[in-house]
Amino acid sequence: MHIHPPVQPDQSIARLTAVLKPLAEKMKVIPRKRITWDYQGQSQLYLFIEGELSILRASDGLLIATLYDPHLFGLAEMIQPVRGHILRAEQDSTILRVDAQKAADVFRREGLWEDVAALLSYHSAYLFYRDALIVQxxxxxxxxxxLQEMILLPEETRMRISILEYIQERTHLSRSSVLNVLSALKQGGYIAFKRGGYLTELTDLPERF
Structure with a gap:
């Protein structure tokens, strides 16, 4: 059974981003730069505007998700000071930071806590989705x-990250386990990839193999 991700609340993200942009400070972000939740001792929200940004589990670097569309991070950390995740830019990206307390004041004044709740719910649902992909x-x-997730990525993105790297970063499966399955799928005509392991084609994969 193919597991579908939750639907991102784009309208809520747009409304929250619109009110925060006037308060935001642009950051210089280069590929592989890691971003933590505090700046000069104050909790921050981060507006991801464009580029490519990944969310990593802080304890072991497991890659939870990679984003390409505008998004807002730091809401949960603003309310509960748990630092279980960090952000990492994958290429040159536009990111703005906003002091979390100033953001909270704006949300209260503009009556935007319903949009905050929608985005927090999406983040929680996405974690359940990721667990469903890998746990047990x-x-x-x-x-x-x-593989089903990867084939939906833009071709430009797929040509920058090999299948092996994509799966290992997100699952910590062993190299041999991944390569054995990929080899069997290729022999069966279910998958095609370029030299270096870059995914080019994917047919309907069997439920079991």
Whole structure:
């Protein structure tokens, strides 16, 4: 069964971003730069405007998600000071930071806490989605789900990250486990990839293999 991700609340993100931009400070972000939740001792919100940004689990660097569309981060950290995740730019990106307390004041004044709740709900649902992809799943099921996710990426993105790297960053499966499944899928005509392991084609993958 193909597991579908939750629907991102784009309108809520747009409304929150619109009111925060006048308060925001632009950051210089280069590829592989990691971004933490505090700046000069104050909790921050981050407006991701354009580029490519990943969310990593702080404890072990597991990649939770990579984003390409505008987004807002730091709402949960603004309310609960848990630092379980960090952000990492994957290429030159436009990111703005806003002091969390100033943001909270704006949300209260503009009556935007419903939009805040919508975005927090989406983040929670996405974590459940990621768990469904990998927790208590067999190796093939995990790889199958990530291949189905990967083929939906723009071709430019797929040509920058190999299948092996994409899956290992998100699952910590062993190199041999991933390569064995990919080899079997290629022999079966279910998948095609360029030299270096860059995904080019994917047919309907079997439920079990």
């Amino acid at each position: 799943q067999g190796t093939y099921s995990v790889i199958r789900s990530h």
